[in-house]
Amino acid sequence: MSRPFILGLTGSIGMGKSTVATMLRELGVPVFDADAAVHHLQGPGGALLPAIEAAFPGTAGPNGVKRQELGEQVFGDAAALKRLEAIVHPAVARMRESFMIEHMGEALVVFDIPLLFEKGHGADLDAVAVVSASAEVQRARVLARPGMTPEKFAHILSLQVPDAEKRARADHVIDTGLPLAQTRAQVVALVAAIREKNPLR
Incomplete structure (x- = not known):
């Protein structure tokens, strides 16, 4: 059975992934946002709150997961993190399956996955x-964020696959260090090329 072409979208912190995801949506491309799915599942009335509270008492309430409390129970504890992932990942996978069923008639869908390479999510x-953008552009963008410090930025970078390696492993690189119109032109060209090769409709 024919199905949409599935493009994974990823990039290190501050590289402009959210901006590119918005451009894709503006072109009518369905985008599955893994982070947004997790926030939905863990937000107010979220489906995973009872399971998370049972596994990590005191970490969930009417307003959703208490991120600080959950972070304190999970941070630096590999076994606890595995328990949390065993709750979250299957639920996200079910949401992704529903997304695919809903958009089966599309030529192209995008999976927005921040830690695609770090977590090995590229199989499907x-x-x-x-x-990607230059290290200077990336640093300026990230340090402009509220509450961000050079130390925090360095720590986040240490947990991510280096940008150069991501670029080397990518099928397509979208340069976001350019004026927005030039970045958008790259996105438009990529979408057009994929739709042309995979004309489902």
């Missing part, structure tokens, strides 16, 4: 697009 993808 047809190609991967990495958003």
